[in-house]
Amino acid sequence: MKNHSAPRLKKVAEAEFPTRFGLFRIYGFEGSYGDRLEEAIVLKMGDFPDADAPLVRIHSQCLTGDVFHSLRCDCRAQLEISLAAIARAGRGLVIYELQEGRGIGLLNKLRAYELQDQGADTVEANERLGFDSDLRSYQLPGTILRYFGLKTVRLLSNNPQKVEAVERAGVAVVERIPCLADVLATRRKYLRTKKEKMGHLL
C-alpha cells in the first residue's frame, strides 16, 4: 500500500567509503511511517554549497543486477553510469533504497522472471502475482534530499515518476540526465516494457 505522508528520518550510521569510483561517505538511514520502517543507504561524494545542484541518483536495490551483473535488466549499468558521473563531477549522491523488485521482494521477483520466461512482460508478471506493476513511492529519497539541505538537484534517471516524486518533496529538478544502458538482446523486451508501459524516457 502506498503511504503518502513523509517518513520520520533517522541517520543510524556514517562512515568513510572508498570505492573503485573514488572516495565516498556512506550513510545508513531509517525512515519510519508510523510502525513501518524503510531503510536506505546513501553514498555521498563532496560537499554541496548553497545554490549548487549536485548530481543525484535514486536507485532501487536490484540484487540480481547490482551484485550478480544480471543482463535481464539495466540496473547495474545505470548505477555504474551514475557513480562514474558523480566521480567525474567530484560531488553527488546515490540514494540506494532497499526495496527489491519494484517493492515486491527478491523471491517474488524470481517468480516474476519465471513468468517472463513463459512470455509475460515485467508489468504483466507482477500483476499476475497479485502486485501493482510498481509499488515504489519514493518518499524516503525526498526526505533524505531535504536532510542534506538540497533545494535543487540534477537527477540521473530515465523515470519521470522519480522526477515528480523529488519535486513533490519540495526539491527542484533543474536537469534530468538520462542513464542509458546499452540495448542488449537479453534486456530488449524489459527496456521496451519500461518505455511503453511505464513511461520511461528511453
Ligand SMILES: [Zn+2]
Ligand atoms: Zn535490475
